[in-house]
Amino acid sequence: MVYLGADHAGFELKEEIKKFLLKLGLDVEDKGAMALDLNDDYPDFVRPVAKAVAQDPERNRGIVLGGSGQGEAIVSNRFKGVRAAVYYGGNLDIVKLSRQHNDANVLALGARFLTKDEAIEAVKLWIGTPFEGGRHELRVLKID
Numbered sequence: 001m002v003y004l005g006a007d008h009a010g011f012e013l014k015e016e017i018k019k020f021l022l023k024l025g026l027d028v029e030d031k032g033a034m035a036l037d038l039n040d041d042y043p044d045f046v047r048p049v050a051k052a053v054a055q056d057p058e059r060n061r062g063i064v065l066g067g068s069g070q071g072e073a074i075v076s077n078r079f080k081g082v083r084a085a086v087y088y089g090g091n092l093d094i095v096k097l098s099r100q101h102n103d104a105n106v107l108a109l110g111a112r113f114l115t116k117d118e119a120i121e122a123v124k125l126w127i128g129t130p131f132e133g134g135r136h137e138l139r140v141l142k143i144d
Helices: 011-023 043-055 070-076 093-100 118-129 135-143
Strands: 002-005 027-032 060-064 082-089 106-110
Touching: 002 011, 011 027, 011 060, 011 118, 011 135, 027 106, 043 060, 043 070, 043 106, 060 070, 060 093, 082 093, 093 118, 106 118
Parallel strands: 002 027, 002 060, 060 106, 082 106
Antiparallel strands: none
């Protein structure tokens, strides 16, 4: 399952990512926002995503969006078993490595810094990149 959450800054991009993920045939659950509200707060939507991912961190994934992605990652990483990585543009290797080496199960996107195409490309790479395990597995286990 892929859980989505975004505040007003990430709302429109979340809707585009949701369409993309559904087109791929993935199971998607949107935790909000369900409408554009300039007065909403990202923790209200990120917390339910992180909580859902934490219920089965090996199988569930989350994508959270806000202005920078930073606050969204901070909220997500408060939950045991959640490993959130931030992406707000630039080299996509950071997205790939977040999966290969860190087994990131939440991707926090900085919507104010990404175009729709850049975000979709990052999500596609992140969803499709497996965790390498091996020497990285011990490191990930040390996190919790």
